[in-house]
Amino acid sequence: MKKRTGVVLGIGLLAAGASLLQAADFPARRQLIQRSLKDGLGVQQLPLLRVTPGAGRQATLDALKSRLTLPVEKIVLGGKAKTEVGAKATLLRAPGWILEVAGDGRLARYRNFAYLEGAANPRVPLASRPKQDDLEAKGRHFISVELRDVVRLGQGEELVPLFTEYQVAGGGSTAAGAKPVPETVAGANVVYGRTIDGVHVVGPGSKVRILFGSDGTIGGFDFDWPEYTRTGASQRVVPVGDVRKRVGHLAGVDVGSADVRVERMECGYFDRGSDRRDPAAPLQSACAVFTVQHPIVDAAVHARDPESGHITVAKVSVVPAGETVEPDGQWDLALRFLGRAAPTPAMPTQGPKPSGP
Amino acid sequence: MRFRLVLFPVALSLWASAAFGAARFGAGCQREYQNNWQVELDYTWNRCGWFNDELDDTDSKVFYYNLHGAKWWWETGGDQLTLDNVNLFYASTHGGGWSTSSVWAMWDQNQLADSASMRLGDESYGLSIFATYSCETLKFSDGKMWTRMGPIFRGGLRFAAGSHDKLYDGTTTDETGEDFADNLQKGYTIKYAWKDGNSDWWTDQDVAVMAAGTNQANCESRRDTMKWQNYTSYPRLRDNQIGWYCYWYWNNL
Numbered sequence: 001m002k003k004r005t006g007v008v009l010g011i012g013l014l015a016a017g018a019s020l021l022q023a024a025d026f027p028a029r030r031q032l033i034q035r036s037l038k039d040g041l042g043v044q045q046l047p048l049l050r051v052t053p054g055a056g057r058q059a060t061l062d063a064l065k066s067r068l069t070l071p072v073e074k075i076v077l078g079g080k081a082k083t084e085v086g087a088k089a090t091l092l093r094a095p096g097w098i099l100e101v102a103g104d105g106r107l108a109r110y111r112n113f114a115y116l117e118g119a120a121n122p123r124v125p126l127a128s129r130p131k132q133d134d135l136e137a138k139g140r141h142f143i144s145v146e147l148r149d150v151v152r153l154g155q156g157e158e159l160v161p162l163f164t165e166y167q168v169a170g171g172g173s174t175a176a177g178a179k180p181v182p183e184t185v186a187g188a189n190v191v192y193g194r195t196i197d198g199v200h201v202v203g204p205g206s207k208v209r210i211l212f213g214s215d216g217t218i219g220g221f222d223f224d225w226p227e228y229t230r231t232g233a234s235q236r237v238v239p240v241g242d243v244r245k246r247v248g249h250l251a252g253v254d255v256g257s258a259d260v261r262v263e264r265m266e267c268g269y270f271d272r273g274s275d276r277r278d279p280a281a282p283l284q285s286a287c288a289v290f291t292v293q294h295p296i297v298d299a300a301v302h303a304r305d306p307e308s309g310h311i312t313v314a315k316v317s318v319v320p321a322g323e324t325v326e327p328d329g330q331w332d333l334a335l336r337f338l339g340r341a342a343p344t345p346a347m348p349t350q351g352p353k354p355s356g357p
Numbered sequence: 358m359r360f361r362l363v364l365f366p367v368a369l370s371l372w373a374s375a376a377f378g379a380a381r382f383g384a385g386c387q388r389e390y391q392n393n394w395q396v397e398l399d400y401t402w403n404r405c406g407w408f409n410d411e412l413d414d415t416d417s418k419v420f421y422y423n424l425h426g427a428k429w430w431w432e433t434g435g436d437q438l439t440l441d442n443v444n445l446f447y448a449s450t451h452g453g454g455w456s457t458s459s460v461w462a463m464w465d466q467n468q469l470a471d472s473a474s475m476r477l478g479d480e481s482y483g484l485s486i487f488a489t490y491s492c493e494t495l496k497f498s499d500g501k502m503w504t505r506m507g508p509i510f511r512g513g514l515r516f517a518a519g520s521h522d523k524l525y526d527g528t529t530t531d532e533t534g535e536d537f538a539d540n541l542q543k544g545y546t547i548k549y550a551w552k553d554g555n556s557d558w559w560t561d562q563d564v565a566v567m568a569a570g571t572n573q574a575n576c577e578s579r580r581d582t583m584k585w586q587n588y589t590s591y592p593r594l595r596d597n598q599i600g601w602y603c604y605w606y607w608n609n610l
Contacts, residue, residue: 024609091543098543111549117581129610163561166610170497171576171603174507174569180500181573189607191558204529207558222558252397264561272529273557290560292523293396297462297469301455307499308455311462311469312492313396316527316560332399332528345402346409348386351422352438354429 024132028160028193032200036267040240041199041285041321048235048326049196049228049269049283054104057090061101063149064108065092072146073218074115088275107274108150111211111220116187121213123169123184130188130216132164139190139210142218151208151225156197159208165189187219188212196228196269202288203318205271224274231282235322243267243287243321250333251317253291264290270318272330281328285321290314380416380585381482383443384409384534385431387424387450387464394466400531401449404490408447408534415542419443424450424464431461431470437480441512445486445585447534452491452519459494459505472505478513478593485588486547488518490533490555495519495565495604502567503602510569510602513593516583518551521606522563529557541585548581548605556607565606569599576603 025033035042054060061083068077081094089102096114101107115121143151143159153159167187172180194206204224211220238246248254255262270286271277293313296302302309320334328334332342386405389397409418419442422430430439440446451462453469460469472494477484487509495517496502506517524530537554545553548566555564568583570576571594579591580603 088539100543109553111545113546113549117546126610163609165607167605167607168610169577169603169605171573171601172500172503174503174599174602180497180502193559202559204557204559209558224558251399276532288527290525295395297395297453297460297467305456308457310455311395311451311453311460312523313451314492314523314525315396316525316529318528345406346421347402348384348405348421348423350425351385351420351427351430352435353426354435 024164026136026161026163029162032266033264036265036287040243040287041237041267043199043237045234045236046199046285048231048233050231051226051277052229054106057101057105060105060108060150061090061092064099067146067149074112075110075218076112103274106226107224109222116211116213116219121186123186124214126183126185129166129185130212135164135188135190135212135216136161138216142210143192143208147223151223152227154227158195159192160195162191162193186214200266200268201271202266202268202286203271204273205277226274228283235284235324237285237321238323243319246319247289247317250319250336253315253317255289255291259293261292262289263292267321276330278328278330282326284326286318287321288316288318290316380445381419381443382412382416382445382447383420383439384447385422385424385427386448390462391464391466395451395462398449398526400526400528403531404449404534405447407532408538411535411538426465428463428468428470432474433476436477440477440484441480442482443484444482445488446484447488449490452489452494454493454496454505456501457504461489461491461494472509475509476512477509479595483513483593485515487514488551490524492520492523495521495567497521497604502604506567510599511596513595515579515588515591515593516547517567518547519565520563521565524555524562525560530560544584544586546581547583547585552607561609563608565604567602567604569594570601570603571598573601576601580605
């Protein structure tokens with residue numbers, strides 16, 4: 001933990017409670033956070049998993065095109081679209097929309113910008129925004145029907161809604177004393193995750209996001225959805241108290257400090273996503289701890305104005321939760337646990353200095 | 358003498374930029390801080406280095422500086438050599454939204470770049486896009502967003518990308534710079550390039566963007582349609598030409 005000078009606004013919290021939960025979280029995520037804070041993974045042992053190679057980008061493109069031959073909501077794949085094959089992704093695009101498939105085909109993104117940004121998607125007052133339960137049901141149906149060839153569930157696996165995010169616009173006149181205009185909503189996202197025998201997959205992998213317009217019409221989606229198999233090996237999981245210690249030892253964040261507010265904690269299998277996964281590493285247990293601090297950096301300014309003089313520090317520390325840890329070349333804190341160093345990226349140089357006296 | 362030294366490379370690179378059509382960008386980032394006066398941001402070098410590597414494939418990286426002694430070149434004293442010497446500036450450091458200004462932490466102990474002392478877009482090439490992976494600098498919840506960011510925009514800046522609350526530093530957000538650059542290259546609007554680049558679908562990233570316009574419709578059009586490929590088609594607006602500010606964010610409600 002790096003020492004820091006100054007007063008801190010934050011009050012330390014590490015108790016399971018409603019104050020840590022976001023209003024837009026679905027019950028599955030609330031339960032995950034509460035269980036993680038209290039019990040960590042909530043199991044003593046976890047089978048290790050391996051990601052099976054995808055069938056390739058073209059196979060995913062073909063699967064989506066064959067399923068979505070006609071427009072569904074505002075998901076349009078027909079017409080004169082062009083294909084661009086790049087090193088990292090294959091793009092299918094036409095004026096107004098784009099479909100990207102990356103990696104080995106498990107990672108995809110679709111946006112109908114013509115709809116999402118067009119007149120057909122008018123903004124609505126905040127109070128008239130679509131309800132998250134309605135969006136969740138609609139998104140789940142879309143996934144189960146239109147994405148069923150690419151978002152498949154294995155034995156013991158479930159698709160679980162995690163949270164909703166709204167897209168909000170605002171602003172105001174720059175005239176002195178002018179008040180901001182009322183904010184409006186132009187859309188929403190619902191993010192889904194996966195559980196395997198009740199254990200969540202945390203991290204960017206195993207996620208589906210559905211984008212909606214202001215009236216709940218679907219206008220886009222993302223997925224990072226690998227298939228997993230058991231390696232045959234298993235990993236014993238440490239108690240949650242040991243996880244907290246690891247956050248301090250490995251990530252340098254003292255979650256017991258009054259300076260540090262724990263916003264969320266999520267424990268499960270850690271999948272860092274298709275574009276950054278170490279293909280040789282198994283999926284293993286981890287806990288992600290989201291922390292926030294508000295150190296005072298200018299005490300004089302803060303004394304005059306309590307809304308000033310601070311900065312905000314937000315960190316997510318993903319620490320391994322196994323008694324033993326499998327090497328993972330893409331996970332720095334797992335490497336640190338094993339006493340290995342992660343690659344050092346290029347460093348910047350110092351900028352210009354003022355001339356003259 | 359100083360002007361001559363500065364103007365020659367500027368003139369040369371103006372010619373090069375016009376000849377080859379590539380835009381100019383720079384980055385200013387900091388991981389650790391003098392005497393540990395701020396919490397270390399362990400993933401900054403990846404975030405910024407990969408941003409540079411990606412955008413450098415199509416455009417011209419003019420500089421990649423740490424934030425040692427950087428306050429003067431963020432602010433009006435030296436920005437003609439750095440931020441205003443590129444079309445897009447990307448940064449990763451701590452930030453804060455105060456009642457009268459947005460601040461960005463420099464390496465030097467107790468040093469903050471202060472929006473009240475920044476005016477971008479009016480010197481050298483003139484910055485167009487100011488993108489900072491920092492907390493709170495696009496805060497709007499207190500109705501004082503223009504008070505904080507107005508001084509910067511009044512120089513003619515076209516677009517700002519940042520956060521109204523929290524952007525997390527972690528192993529799953531170290532590729533956000535690269536993804537932002539990639540989305541820009543693919544022709545996304547800057548708004549969606551920033552949103553999709555900074556979201557990993559898992560971390561609750563408080564992503565926000567901001568623009569200025571002559572009136573509400575003009576501002577929202579600039580905010581919603583500006584791209585890395587077309588930003589020069591939006592006229593610069595300075596000082597009293599600006600009648601409206603507008604923002605866009607994604608959040609749990």
